[in-house]
Amino acid sequence: MWPLLDYRSSELVDYHCLHLFGPLFKFEAKESEYEWALRPLWYHATLPDQEVSLDEFVYPLYQRTRTPEATKSVTFNLFRAESSPDEESFSLYPLLFYRRSEQRGNEFALFPLAGHLEKRLGRRKIDFALFPLYSRTLRYEGAVTHNLLWPIFHIKHGPDNESGWGIWPLYGQGQRDRSYRERFVAWPFVVLRDEYRDGVFVPARRSYFPFYIRQLDEDFVETTLLWPFLAYRENTDEAYREWDIPWPLVRISRGEGKHVNRFLPFYADETYRRIHKRWIVWPVYKFEEMWTPDYDRNRHRVLFFLYDSLKETDPQSGELQRQHTALWPLMSFVRHGQVRELRVLSLLDPIFPERPPLERNWEPLWRLFARRWDPYGNSALTVFWNLYWQERRGDDVARELFPLFDYRREGNSVNFGLLKGLIRYRSENGHSRLSFFFF
Template sequence: MPRITTHIAGLLTLCALSQPVQAAPAQPAQPAQPAQPAQPAQPAQPAQPVPEQPAQTAQGVQPAQTAQKEEGTIFTFWPLVDYRTSPADGFSNLSLLGPIFKFQNKGEDRDTAFRPLFYRKDRSKGSAHATYFLYPAAFHENTPDSDTYEVMRLFQVSNFRKEEGEKKNGTTTFLPFYVSGESPKRGKYRAFIPFYGDIYDRFWRDEYHMVMFPLYGSTVNRGTTTKHYLYPFFSTTSGENETGFEVFPLYGQSHKDGVYRKRFVLWPFYTSETTGMNTENPTDKATLFPLYSRTDSPKKTSRSYLWPFFGYTDDREKKYQEVDYFWPFITTVRGEKRNANTFLPLYAHDVRPEYEKTWYLWPLLKREQMHSNIFNQDQDRVLYFLYRDNREMWPKDGSTRRRTAMWPLFLYTKSPEGVSAFSFPAPVESVLDKEGIEENWAPLWRLYQRRWDESGNSATSILWNLFWEERRGPELAYELFPLVSYRRTTQARDLKLLKGLVSLKHKGDEHELSLFWLPFGLKWGGT
């Protein structure tokens, strides 16, 4: 009987279910959870998230006719080998030892993995590739614009290209010992921390200079030079019409004519400053810590008593008044664009333009809402990360997306295209919503996975394809290794026991029974 091919494209998805997020290159990273009322623009078409397929291949939940274009291959010997191809789609995937090794090709794109130690993605679009080593410990990313190596956020080498093949503004950082690079304004720099060196246009300052720091170090920022001797105890400040000195924490003062003046005595117990003297909003501040502090300017008045517990603020620029009866437990805010009531731990409610946040029995239940004419988001959390349900909608076209996780039990997602996915367990998904977790780690612990669409097509995997099942329209395929496998299409049925020790095939009125893996058997029926 000829090989049943109508399942091939769909069955390829089941290979991926053992590695569910090793998706086709088009699969997007999981959406980040915006915590602030800043609104993301609606993803433009086709920047809208590509539907998360019922498996890691792009073939998942597709019309059955796709597989008929060209014959594919499925070979499984759980848990050693799982190999699937679909020449019609330019797809192949080889998995070894369950989710440990992965070699996947989709067109000109390639994914290679030795989980969790190594994961490499090569993308033909943009000639980009990325390699991760024990994510997130180290990675290497190469794009037409940059080439970056990074280890534990401490060692980093980056080169930025203005044109193809040209390297510009390269930097090397090995914190806290070595920094080098090239500033467009000040040229090359190098620092061997803390012994000697210079740093330009990095770390929020124009210049850093050091010799045996903390014995000596200096910074330059916007024309102001600060020199430190035995940091942080002695320092001087100089600039155009600007002077100052500090003997920390005993006494310090600095001023710039017509711009600011600052002073402290026995820091932090007494501080005073006047800033913005050359603006329309000069601000005067004084603090007698922790008893009293004040802020006065044309746009704002603030008082604090026994900081930070009691006080009030009248912000005339932002048009709101805040009263701290016993911060952070009892506070109120009233204004044109913000109103809030806080009675922690019982209840807190904060309303701003297009954004609303509510706490019930803090930190038990938190609800956030962000609604605008371009993007809506509703998010519920229980005990911060124990349970998180995030729902998003783009009103322009009505598309929606959802992600629900409950630690450590499950993760549920639904894409804008209506493809849903459920997996168990989920030890970090409610805390870390990262593509690197999905690619490098999650396939190792997901014992059960299921994906389905709104048309009833589905794919299921248990124990990295020890058992798998796929339904696409009237067609069905499943396998429980090594006991039984079954394929049913609109034209034929194929049942095998013990990987073909006993095989029974039906095609129309023709039937065939074969034993002991023989390529021939007893046939009956038909004409």
């Protein structure tokens, strides 16, 4: 009764699938795995034997996962809750934070009224009251900073006689024995910093913005004149030299660790460590390469997501491991190992490639054609939400074009029908039968 009802099953592989109103409702059972979907409002999947479940409501509005170890809930990436035997936490970013954990510490904060945070924003501890009126931070190395009317007033102290104070942006200073000395005047126009190296304090930063900026490290030197028009940096550790004239439009880099020719927005070719990028008439065309011990990746993009082609190969054998090609909004092609899939239409996948929640909740609503296959003779095909569908597992095959015909072959059994069984032919183990008018 397409498109109102579509039901298929296979006792051989313990598979049952029911669709109502095309892609809107789905129930699927595969051995011990069960799925329900009322698209795009609700999706539920469960593995009862493993006590694992997944719920999604109008994704990305709400998502919840349950395992024997923990339960996690996310609401539009703003509200997060997690509970486990060792930890309980929830947050409503950026207003409310709560966590009870022996390993990560306890915290509670109601921003901007008052709160205590642990291991956030690069700090070991953060305390505040009526922020920005007062806040206190503790760094991992032990320095404590008190802020009044952040970021205007601050006082800090720490180990090795570390101390400092500031009235931003007018004046500030800080120092630590055998570590550093720094000060600023009318920030960011004058910033000075010395660091302790080889038994003496040496200049590490001299900034008279925007006229002259110089930064020195043990293996790095950067000099800027009339920012952003001219900058030169040299990195002896990574063996390269670099010029910006001006930043970020023109950059030239030369050396073993880096090679860049950038003339934005017309052309850019950049190689740094294991990554190579090339832009032509930004953002018309971009090419990226990446080399890792596990895979080599190359990616071509036209106008960000209008055309996107990604391939990952084995660095030793060169064998293709993963592929994703999309032409928005017409189609996308995906390959994982030996399994390939072609989809038409594809509205979200080219923009947010390979996001399983979008594939479960949204993509089936407008997918007119889909085909999945592997080199072992297994395949599945659907057109117009199963108006025509075909499945093949080895030598077994099933296909149907509603309401004209249906055909199934499993082993020595053949079942062929016209007009939903008005005329039907069956054959099994050498015995044949022809029936009419659904009998």
